[in-house]
Amino acid sequence: MDDLKTSRRGFLMSSAAAGGALLTTGAAQAQGGPDPLITEVQYWASGLGDGVDATPYGLPIEYEADVIRRNVPWLTADPISSINFTPIHALDGTITPQGCAFERHHSGAIELRKEDFRLMINGLVDKPLVFTYADLERFPRENHVYFCECAANTGMEWAGAQLNGAQFTHGMIHNMEYSGVPLRTLLEEAGIEAAGDLSDKWVYVEGADASSNGRSIPMEKALDDVLVAFKANGEALRMEHGYPVRLVVPGWEGNMWVKWLRRIEVTDHAVESREETSKYTDTLADGTSRKWTWVMDAKSVVTSPSPQSPITHGPGPLVITGLAWSGHGAITGVDVSLDGGANWQKARLAKEGESKALTRFYLDIDWDGSEMLLQSRAHDETGYVQPTKAQLREVRGLNSVYHNNCIQTWHVKENGEAENVEVS
Amino acid sequence: MSKFPKLIAGTALATLIAAPTLAEPFGLGREALPEEIAAWNLDIAPDGSNLPVGSGSVEDGEMIFSDNCAACHGEFAEGSGNWPKLAGGDDTLANEDPLKTVGSYWPYLSTVYDYVRRSMPFGAAQTISDDDVYAMVAYILYSNYLVEDDFVLSNENFMDVEMPNADGFIVDDRAETEYPHWTEANACYEDCKDDVQITMRATVLDVTPEETEEASVEEAADDGTTEMVAAETTEEAAPEMAAPDPELVAAGENVFKKCKACHKVGEGAKNGTGPMLNGVMGHPAGQVDGFRYSSALEDAAAGGLVWDEESLAAFLAKPRDFIKGTKMSFVGLRKDEDIAAVSAYLSTFK
Numbered sequence: 001m002d003d004l005k006t007s008r009r010g011f012l013m014s015s016a017a018a019g020g021a022l023l024t025t026g027a028a029q030a031q032g033g034p035d036p037l038i039t040e041v042q043y044w045a046s047g048l049g050d051g052v053d054a055t056p057y058g059l060p061i062e063y064e065a066d067v068i069r070r071n072v073p074w075l076t077a078d079p080i081s082s083i084n085f086t087p088i089h090a091l092d093g094t095i096t097p098q099g100c101a102f103e104r105h106h107s108g109a110i111e112l113r114k115e116d117f118r119l120m121i122n123g124l125v126d127k128p129l130v131f132t133y134a135d136l137e138r139f140p141r142e143n144h145v146y147f148c149e150c151a152a153n154t155g156m157e158w159a160g161a162q163l164n165g166a167q168f169t170h171g172m173i174h175n176m177e178y179s180g181v182p183l184r185t186l187l188e189e190a191g192i193e194a195a196g197d198l199s200d201k202w203v204y205v206e207g208a209d210a211s212s213n214g215r216s217i218p219m220e221k222a223l224d225d226v227l228v229a230f231k232a233n234g235e236a237l238r239m240e241h242g243y244p245v246r247l248v249v250p251g252w253e254g255n256m257w258v259k260w261l262r263r264i265e266v267t268d269h270a271v272e273s274r275e276e277t278s279k280y281t282d283t284l285a286d287g288t289s290r291k292w293t294w295v296m297d298a299k300s301v302v303t304s305p306s307p308q309s310p311i312t313h314g315p316g317p318l319v320i321t322g323l324a325w326s327g328h329g330a331i332t333g334v335d336v337s338l339d340g341g342a343n344w345q346k347a348r349l350a351k352e353g354e355s356k357a358l359t360r361f362y363l364d365i366d367w368d369g370s371e372m373l374l375q376s377r378a379h380d381e382t383g384y385v386q387p388t389k390a391q392l393r394e395v396r397g398l399n400s401v402y403h404n405n406c407i408q409t410w411h412v413k414e415n416g417e418a419e420n421v422e423v424s
Numbered sequence: 425m426s427k428f429p430k431l432i433a434g435t436a437l438a439t440l441i442a443a444p445t446l447a448e449p450f451g452l453g454r455e456a457l458p459e460e461i462a463a464w465n466l467d468i469a470p471d472g473s474n475l476p477v478g479s480g481s482v483e484d485g486e487m488i489f490s491d492n493c494a495a496c497h498g499e500f501a502e503g504s505g506n507w508p509k510l511a512g513g514d515d516t517l518a519n520e521d522p523l524k525t526v527g528s529y530w531p532y533l534s535t536v537y538d539y540v541r542r543s544m545p546f547g548a549a550q551t552i553s554d555d556d557v558y559a560m561v562a563y564i565l566y567s568n569y570l571v572e573d574d575f576v577l578s579n580e581n582f583m584d585v586e587m588p589n590a591d592g593f594i595v596d597d598r599a600e601t602e603y604p605h606w607t608e609a610n611a612c613y614e615d616c617k618d619d620v621q622i623t624m625r626a627t628v629l630d631v632t633p634e635e636t637e638e639a640s641v642e643e644a645a646d647d648g649t650t651e652m653v654a655a656e657t658t659e660e661a662a663p664e665m666a667a668p669d670p671e672l673v674a675a676g677e678n679v680f681k682k683c684k685a686c687h688k689v690g691e692g693a694k695n696g697t698g699p700m701l702n703g704v705m706g707h708p709a710g711q712v713d714g715f716r717y718s719s720a721l722e723d724a725a726a727g728g729l730v731w732d733e734e735s736l737a738a739f740l741a742k743p744r745d746f747i748k749g750t751k752m753s754f755v756g757l758r759k760d761e762d763i764a765a766v767s768a769y770l771s772t773f774k
Binding site for chain 1: 449450452453454455456460461464465467468469470471496505506507517518519520521522524526529530531532534535538539542543546547549550592593594595596597598601602603605606607608609610611612613614615616617619620621622623624625626627629631632633681682684685755
């Protein structure tokens with residue numbers, strides 16, 4: 001552990017130092033003479049770069065090699081049944097590239113060919129059906145951008161500030177544009193007259209991997225906006241996100257977004273599967289537990305500056321940015337506090353909030369170089385305002401794991417470093 | 425609707441639920457056959473419907489559990505390392521660190537049978553017979569002091585078992601207990617606090633994973649080099665063995681993640697659920713001190729089984745076919761290149 005401590009501090013210090021050095025160098029060049037990057041012919045301005053097809057499927061340039069998914073090894077017993085985190089501290093805009101979008105598997109990411117894919121609809125339907133992948137591509141399709149957040153996102157922070165980085169505290173989230181067929185269309189194809197009164201019916205959805213992850217979804221949600229998706233951000237789903245077909249359950253916890261979808265059963269009861277009883281339930285202070293806590297409430301986080309994205313310049317113009325989202329609909333506003341929640345100002349939304357999708361916010365300030373306690377607070381279209389951790393604890397106690405949507409605080413120091421803290 | 429939280433505005437809901445029957449089908453897909461539905465439609469309802477006919481005893485369950493589950497969940501279902509604990513934790517749910525097990529937390533027994541039958545053992549799901557699943561569930565109940573040691577669980581008496589936390593759940597009540605309080609009207613903008621103090625810092629706990637990825641990769645590479653040097657040294661003594669291809673070894677290290685839950689390698693490797701594997705390649709089977717092998721593997725070892733590339737490849741492809749009765753509850757590696765890579769990786773641990 002000593003080595004780890006030393007080297008992480010080393011990292012933080014060296015990044016701050018590097019920033020400082022950069023600043024000094026820039027200033028020195030401006031004052032001390034012409035910049036050789038401008039006055040001398042550089043090799044890239046003289047020789048030739050790569051030809052087309054150098055990389056038939058391109059990856060980020062090597063200088064971005066640190067913008068990757070990371071996991072927290074002590075969190076789970078084994079990487080086959082585990083989770084990692086999106087590097088949100090290093091991204092901008094709202095769309096998450098698939099290659100760095102967080103993964104969560106229960107029995108590992110499987111390789112399932114489109115040719116081997118089968119989707120069954122059974123249970124209380126007029127005619128149980130089996131679809132191939134090719135069948136799915138013949139139904140009318142829709143495109144929607146939605147966030148997918150694991151219910152456990154920020155779950156390690158219940159008891160107190162624990163992980164030092166927005167990637168680790170808030171990175172169990174991604175936001176993609178999905179192309180797929182509404183679940184409603186497939187249910188109609190099988191016919192649900194047999195189900196009779198739909199108001200108390202459910203669909204049970206199940207994956208094809210060994211974990212056989214299954215969740216019960218109320219029929220009204222299934223008929224509302226659930227999507228059977230096969231493309232994300234324009235290309236096929238990645239293996240780790242359920243190739244060839246996953247379920248998209250907008251605004252609801254990621255565990256319900258069943259990957260490698262193989263079966264949809266119409267039932268008159270919730271199955272009460274392992275993932276909706278022993279997991280993804282929320283124990284309150286008195287030992288009673290909430291179940292069926294599906295919706296992800298409004299939440300936001302400043303992604304930069306943050307512990308992994310310190311300020312590397314001195315006082316002056318500073319871009320504070322972050323992400324906000326709500327499972328209840330669109331984000332209508334984000335407030336930012338520089339003083340730990342004593343005073344708030346309205347941030348600028350990069351564009352109008354979209355329902356159940358990430359919204360990017362900015363607060364452009366003239367930083368005076370003094371320390372800050374940075375917070376953000378999301379508002380959604382229902383009038384809900386993101387609570388503090390104290391407010392959440394007051395209702396739920398300290399035993400919860402999931403659905404921690406509290407306001408996050410970063411302590412930004414005079415040297416630009418930031419730390420995950422809790423404030424009074 | 426009363427049993428659901430309010431999800432969607434009333435009118436929208438009425439529209440959603442009224443409309444589907446009006447849509448014209450596209451005529452896509454084909455009818456599912458009864459055998460196909462039977463193969464996949466395994467989920468069991470909380471009222472026990474869809475349970476298969478069968479039974480299993482605590483006594484049988486103890487052995488089955490020991491062979492298939494104890495590696496991760498402990499001999500007495502008490503858990504091992506970070507793997508889930510299945511027993512204990514009575515009356516801890518209101519404590520600071522509640523211990524959530526089948527006995528202390530799970531509200532329905534149907535969930536246990538359903539999950540074990542479809543998703544366990546880890547790495548060899550759906551290889552246990554329905555009767556054996558009854559036996560395993562009976563043993564888990566016994567480990568939680570919920571049944572006696574002579575208990576036999578069956579589809580007949582399944583619903584008679586009382587789960588201690590059956591009444592411990594309420595339906596999501598955030599709409600009543602939380603949403604009305606955290607609103608625009610209650611949001612403060614100026615002078616919201618008299619004083620702001622830092623009360624906790626993440627750096628004090630210091631549990632954030634290492635950030636210097638390159639350094640750790642280099643360290644790993646250094647380790648690899650050390651192993652390679654060791655391999656070469658051995659090679660002089662045994663010239664018939666070629667040094668493994670470093671790329672293959674690296675690929676094998678990756679594949680070995682599937683094995684690591686149970687098998688350790690490298691300096692100081694100890695037996696876990698499975699035996700430690702230093703020196704496995706080129707040596708007789710079943711020789712690791714202190715590991716209790718299955719009688720099937722002991723028989724094979726007595727018959728002269730030596731782990732070489734060929735025998736290991738056959739074992740790793742289908743463990744239970746190669747050694748019938750092996751305790752290794754792993755279904756096997758499907759790709760030949762993964763098997764070759766793991767063999768190469770293991771050959772670096774002398």
